[in-house]
Amino acid sequence: MARRFWSTVDTVLIALAGTVLLASILHVTADVAMKYFFAQPIPGTIVYVSNFYMTMIVFLPLASAELRNQHVFVDLWPEQAPRWLDMLGLRFNWALSSAIYFLLAWNTLKDAMRKQAEGEYVLDQSGLVITWPSYYVLPFGFVVIGALLAAKIVKPRLALTADKAQTNG
Amino acid sequence: KDLTMAPGFAAGSTVSLGAEAFTSRVNELTDGEITFTTHDLTLLSVPQMLNGVRDGVADVGVVLPMVFAAQFKESNLIGDLAMMGKNAAAMAGATTEYMMTCDLCLAEYANNNVVYLGSGSTPDYAILSTKPFTSLEDIKGSKLRSPNATFNRWVENFGGVALTLPGNEIFEAVKQGVVDGALLSAGELYNIRMIDVVKHVTLGVPGGTYNLINIATVNRDTWQGLTEDQRQAMIDASAHAIAVTTVGYMTDATKAIEEAKTQGIEVHEASSELVQATADFVSEDLAQIATLAAERGVEDAETKIARFEELVGKWEKLMEGVEPTADNLSAVYKSEIFDKLDTAEFGM
Amino acid sequence: MDKELIGTACVVLLFVLLYIRVPIGIALIGVSVGGITVLTNFKVASSLLQTVPYTFVATWTMSSIPMFLFMGYLCYHAGITTSIFRAARLFLRHAPGGLAIASIFGCAGFAAVTGSSVACAAAMGRIAIPEMMKQRYDAALSTGTLAAAGTIGALIPPSILMIIYGTIAQVSIIKLFAGGIALGLLTALSYVIVIVVRVKLNPALAPAVQDHEREPVGAVLLDTWPLMLLLIAVFGGLFLGFFTPTEAGAVGAFTSMVIAVAKRSLSFKVLRNTIVETLVTTSAIIVITVGASLFTRVIAVSGISGALEALVISWGVDPIMLMFTIALVYLLLGMFLEPIGAMLITLPIFLPLVTLAGYDLIWFGVIVAKFLEVGMITPPVGLNVFVIKNVVGSQVSMTTIFRGIIWFFIADLVLIVACVIWPGLVSWTYN
């Protein structure tokens, strides 16, 4: 059940961020071509790429990286450590990581709400580009990975890859 | 009392020198009661500055309101009027006087929990390029990097293509021919090493300055925790700091142009035809600026523009014959603006 | 409590967290929040958490990282790179460690299109490591080679690090780039020597490539057209002024898609795998950089950077001694910080000292880029190593990669010493 749920979450996140990644490649290439061949840049390219595409490309897949055990850590932990200590350590790490991601989520949410109230925008050659919605990508991404890590404390084997959670060094 | 200063620019840059002038002057005027720890680039970057000073990450920071468009609608109307002036010393004075006597502007700072203490200005923008830009025809069909929407309209008005590029890409873009040139103050020949790539410098156009460099923007809680004497020291130090910054930029530009000449870069003056056409554009564009400001929710922009125009005129007269040294400018800023502030009330 | 003591405690706590396998990004963020709270107050820490992740990520320059990663992964999945290894196999089949040497050359070539070391390591690593594994190369050698070779990416121009240095130090970026070409090529050469010597001493590290059937040279070269086309598009476009270095990433990614379509190798599965790997690597790497950027503030606020200054002044009487002291400081900082942060902290302190000692600031800028790049491959925080780790997954442990690095690290130290003793090695290019 839980695995199926997280696998769906992963599919959605990857589909969203992947679409944005492709859009970003096409958008910048089109902008380059338009500037070079038609002397006509696509208005707002830098703002869209920086504020919208980049936030989605980086923060949406956080949980997907966790589900694939791709968040990097140092593997100096002794292999002969007893199993109970091993699991205790991992549970501690998940709890700590989860807490920090929720702290990030809470703070970036506060910032996003403030930016929305201020109606945050950037002035570009095209005029005014509203950017406040992009601030909500961060708390969203942080909450998803925070929840995933909390779930792992109860149910350690949620990873999508064949790797065992405890040997993914 | 030890306070934190965050210039957000590299040590040794003109802005950092201004920040340093502020901190050392405050220290001197308070007989050492207030000391500063300065973190040039490590504590807050330019886009992090407003939140950082607001929340007390730094007690004082260099805030550029143009970077925070939504938070400084009123102030940025004045930033958009940059093309009105050519004289940095006058623009710094006019801008600071406008802000200090504009309740809506000061309220914007208060809403962000910071206190405004004056603005420095760059000298007029020139064209740093790989080909000359002296006539109307030179601009037609050329690609120019422009700093903001106002300058974009100037480029497009003469049939050129205006491109937006982040500061750290201007050098490469000019070097590789992505753009034919960049609208920059001549001091950038040094500051971002444009001297290594450009072949021509055209002076006189587009004109206009970057006139909203708020060297000392103070966290409001910090401000209100100071004694009246200490606040007075900060006010006086800020008059000095914006003078140092503005003079610094002016000297940078003069020195850079001399250096460019010795390196075989051709320095041109724009043709009188282009200068006149630019002046016509600037006065026609005021209506556009007013409309755009109204769209962003600035009321009665025409009156505000007229008032600023008047101040620019006043300050250009005031600065006539004043030799641009930090002490001279700071004396005029003090007597015309800063001495009129009510220290007991200001920013409280 | 003494601020420097708190700073030191933060470094120690970071070590402990890393040892118990807390993900690096989280360890850096956690220690920074704690450290900043103790040094100032929680409101300040909270404010930085609100501001830093967004402002750090939402920038135009950062956007080239996923683009270059995408290009590298797609080249691998669509089989665009296999041809280059057949060519390398052909020409370097008698050289000891031929494929490893070919990856060094590959990285040097990629370096000319990318401004960042991480992107270079990821792009070439994806291409070269599986090929070397297939040929039964030693795991430590092949992964270490790629992690180290990635550093050439920030030495050979374009280089984000050198642009930032030139802006701070007010020196010619063109001259820095010229010096970078020299040091980048010297670095490549020193790595080739490392590989040749190691494989000569222990041939089992890199078994000779089997060539039972001799392939015709013409056909093999002709087969490299997709990669050549990509190189011309990106390299040519960049230097002929079609686009800027940041845009080069997107154009390269787009061109590689077009080539994959032309080769009829862009299946849905290929695209999906490329996208997943690009996203997951970008996310994992940038979280660490955000953490390192926060940690930079702990170092700054705690005054550790001030203590370093005092240390350098007390030791560095003689110019050579000063330079080695600076090198030592960068090695220490490079263990934990990301290069831009390390540079922002140190340059304000070092530039005046170095000028005073009579060093040329252009030479120093090139050397600083090298110092910072060494930090990319040293434990515990070695961004290039993490990228390679992401490429190989569970096949190879991080300890193995760091073991493979040691020899290249020694070569780096030798090269640095050589450059300090004979500055002409670098400076002839711009004088």
Ligand code: NA
């Ligand atoms: Na490069």
Ligand code: NA
């Ligand atoms: Na390191």
